[in-house]
Amino acid sequence: MPSCKDITEHGSDYLDRHMPWWKRPGYWMHLLVCVHCRRYIEQLRLTIETIGRSPDAAPPVVKTEEVQQIVQQLKQSAKKPANKPRDI
Amino acid sequence: MANPPLPSDDELIPRLLASDENAYTQVVAAYHGLMVHLARAIVGDAIADEVAQEAWVAVLRALPKFERRSSLKTWILRIVSNTAKSRLRHESRTVNLGDALEETPIVDPSRFKANAHWANPPAMWHADTPDALLASTELRRCIHEALDALPPLQRAAVTLRDMQGLNMEDICKVLEVSESNGRVLLHRARSRIQQAIEELEEK
Numbered sequence: 431m432p433s434c435k436d437i438t439e440h441g442s443d444y445l446d447r448h449m450p451w452w453k454r455p456g457y458w459m460h461l462l463v464c465v466h467c468r469r470y471i472e473q474l475r476l477t478i479e480t481i482g483r484s485p486d487a488a489p490p491v492v493k494t495e496e497v498q499q500i501v502q503q504l505k506q507s508a509k510k511p512a513n514k515p516r517d518i
Numbered sequence: 519m520a521n522p523p524l525p526s527d528d529e530l531i532p533r534l535l536a537s538d539e540n541a542y543t544q545v546v547a548a549y550h551g552l553m554v555h556l557a558r559a560i561v562g563d564a565i566a567d568e569v570a571q572e573a574w575v576a577v578l579r580a581l582p583k584f585e586r587r588s589s590l591k592t593w594i595l596r597i598v599s600n601t602a603k604s605r606l607r608h609e610s611r612t613v614n615l616g617d618a619l620e621e622t623p624i625v626d627p628s629r630f631k632a633n634a635h636w637a638n639p640p641a642m643w644h645a646d647t648p649d650a651l652l653a654s655t656e657l658r659r660c661i662h663e664a665l666d667a668l669p670p671l672q673r674a675a676v677t678l679r680d681m682q683g684l685n686m687e688d689i690c691k692v693l694e695v696s697e698s699n700g701r702v703l704l705h706r707a708r709s710r711i712q713q714a715i716e717e718l719e720e721k
């Protein structure tokens with residue numbers, strides 16, 4: 431069975447279901463018997479949800495004028511293939 | 519602001535290649551916000567808009583060579599990520615992009631006993647829902663500061679996964695990291711935010 435430290439190292443893999451199938455039963459058994467790790471995982475789950483709802487989670491709103499401005503720039507650069515932008 | 523639904527990649531790509539202005543407008547309206555969001559995660563607020571605009575030019579330039587091994591959206595975000603990373607490299611010589619391979623443990627080792635079981639286990643939090651947590655101005659600020667303090671690729675991973683909702687496979691394509699490194703980046707980022715909330719909640 432994994433240790434408490436192992437539980438914390440792989441919490442996201444467990445919650446995101448990225449954990450290999452053969453590791454899941456041991457992980458799950460540990461959570462069944464360890465109240466501290468159950469709390470740890472619950473708090474990780476809450477953290478993930480909270481990140482998703484925090485003000486930082488919303489992509490910036492792009493105004494119509496800004497869209498138009500970018501489109502005009504792109505039209506210009508499409509017309510002038512000689513004017514190469516900096517390499518990325 | 520609700521945009522009309524975006525046509526499929528099959529429909530959009532030929533129109534973009536033909537410099538169709540409507541198609542330009544549709545993709546810019548659909549993706550520019552996400553691009554600036556990702557660019558902010560990697561290079562910070564100050565030059566994120568500039569990076570996103572630079573990425574658009576690169577997108578149109580590279581489009582004829584796009585091999586369709588991912589969606590248009592994933593491919594565009596990958597160009598944003600590359601543009602942002604190269605800006606970071608230009609601007610400072612000592613950037614630690616993601617510290618994916620950094621050996622520091624997820625939880626402070628002093629909180630475990632010698633047998634790797636809890637010595638100092640997590641305490642109850644005052645709040646048990648995201649809304650209850652986010653009701654506190656102090657907590658919102660603390661999450662913002664913890665995000666700000668993350669290494670760029672960790673911040674990018676958490677932005678793409680927990681804020682924009684991309685799947686892990688696409689995130690790894692966007693950031694050009696292996697699946698296992700992508701998962702490490704994400705878990706480190708989340709753990710640091712969890713730690714920041716914990717410090718506040720346990721006061």
Ligand SMILES: [Zn+2]
Pocket residue numbers: 433434437460464465466467468636
């Ligand atoms: Zn445990």
